Amino acid sequence: MVNTRPTETRTPTRREFLKTAGVAAVGAPLVFSPYVQRHAYSCIVIGAGLSGLAAAHVLKQARWDVTVLEARERIGGRVFSFGFKENPELICELGGEWVGDSHERMKALCHDFGITLKDHRFEASLMRDGVVKRPGQWDFSPQAKAAFEKFRKTYHTYGPRERLRLDQYDWWTWLEEIGFTEDDLLLRDLQDSTDFGETIRMVSAYAAAAEYFESSPANEMDYKMEGGNSRLVNALSGRIGNDSIHTGMPVANIKQRGGRITVTAGGRNFVADACICTVPARTLDKIKFDPPLPAAQSAAADKLQYARIIKNCVLFRERFWGAEDFSLVSDVTSHYYFHSTKTQPGKQGILCSYAIGEKADVLAAQNAQRRSEIITQDLLPLNEHAPKFALNIQSVAWQRDVYTQGAYAFYRPGQWFKLRPILQQPHGKVLFVGEHLADWQGFMEGAVVTGEAAAGALTGKSRARRAA
Ligand SMILES: Cc1cc2nc3c(=O)[nH]c(=O)nc-3n(C[C@H](O)[C@H](O)[C@H](O)COP(=O)(O)OP(=O)(O)OC[C@H]3O[C@@H](n4cnc5c(N)ncnc54)[C@H](O)[C@@H]3O)c2cc1C
Known part of the structure; x- marks a missing residue:
């Protein structure tokens, strides 16, 4: 994130504001009983998504x-690259897709591991009522654009x-209030x-x-990793060591x-000695805590909702x-x-249909063939042959995961200001991390930052004790 305004006069960004509000997860005091004097400490990380792997990586180091x-x-976890058997060279994403230009930790990790970030920015056409308008042929009304700019300032x-x-x-409601028309x-x-x-x-x-207003001009839809x-x-996981990672192990x-x-x-x-729990809030109730989680924390986890999104990758x-x-x-x-396979060479290509809310539920309720028919026929105004080009479909309806x-x-x-601070609280020696608790909430960056910060808090403590 770039902010060119002088530090002393500018208003804190969302990330800075939350930190100064004293609710950053790892800023909360960790309650540790005294360690026995020894040189190795141990931690169980629950979940091998990006937050868990990032935490384990720091701990291993x-x-x-x-x-x-x-x-x-x-x-x-929610990062899941996929290649069709018909053309495994083409890689699409069934989970997290874009790395943002402001996502410093993601960019740094990719750099460390020699993973190239490829341009993954798009120009949007619009199809309404069966009419396709190409980029530059559609826009918001002048009234809405002026209202939005005024609000931005x-x-x-x-x-x-x-x-x-x-x-x-x-x-x-807010956009309506500042002057957006119904359309x-x-x-x-x-x-x-x-x-x-x-x-x-x-x-x-x-x-x-x-x-x-706090993200890159492309709204953090900037890059994707070459190869997925x-x-x-x-x-x-290679750095952590496969011996340390156990799959098929639901924590109870x-x-x-x-x-x-x-x-x-x-x-x-x-x-x-310690535990880092990356389990998404909605599924936290599958784990029995002894002593139990505070009632407010369980209630906050129940109240936090997760988006209904289905990603349908169609090979054409x-x-x-x-x-x-x-x-x-x-x-x-x-x-x-x-176009999922932008910058990937070849005649064939993958289009992803990304549907949300009730639309995601409708598509999730269909079998793969029917879903493919809907998705390709929806493209008829763009190209009357679209359904005939389809070779295969792969979908994940995350709301059903x-x-x-x-x-x-x-x-x-x-x-935002009520639930998140409660969910971020450690429970004894269990630290909670993950996308849902991050300042970069909803992003891979947020998962990595929270995981690394929790691990850093633990290792900082262990270093201090060793030095003492
Ligand atoms: C459709 C979709 C599109 C997205 N698009 C983007 C994007 O474009 N850019 C971006 O930056 N981010 C995107 N994201 C978000 C990004 O993928 C997530 O923020 C990030 O991957 C979350 O990582 P995490 O470690 O917090 O959670 P997860 O990846 O969910 O990891 C948690 C892990 O815990 C495991 N687990 C759960 N319960 C238990 C249990 N009881 N015992 C043991 N293990 C358990 C889960 O199986 C999972 O592997 C997208 C996500 C989705 C689903």
């Missing part, structure tokens, strides 16, 4: 004994009180709901404004007694959409299409 317990049979002068007030609104609102909903995974009638206006985002997952119990933590998974007990024998940077916002069920129950968290009006 500090020579901690690390055990990663992952419920699924694969690592990566005002937002940057906001202090904590104004931000709290903004958080009471949903994004739709502009409908268009904005089609466009912005792909960012949040739900209609903008449900999303905090503060969370939305922060997302648009799972390369970073695999690179991290976390017990804390006498300064030690016992985690039960797959019928086995694992004992350690021809790139009939023309431009390599093709994307299309639409008012049909398939919702948003983009048992270990996430949604694509990423979204904070409803009034929740």
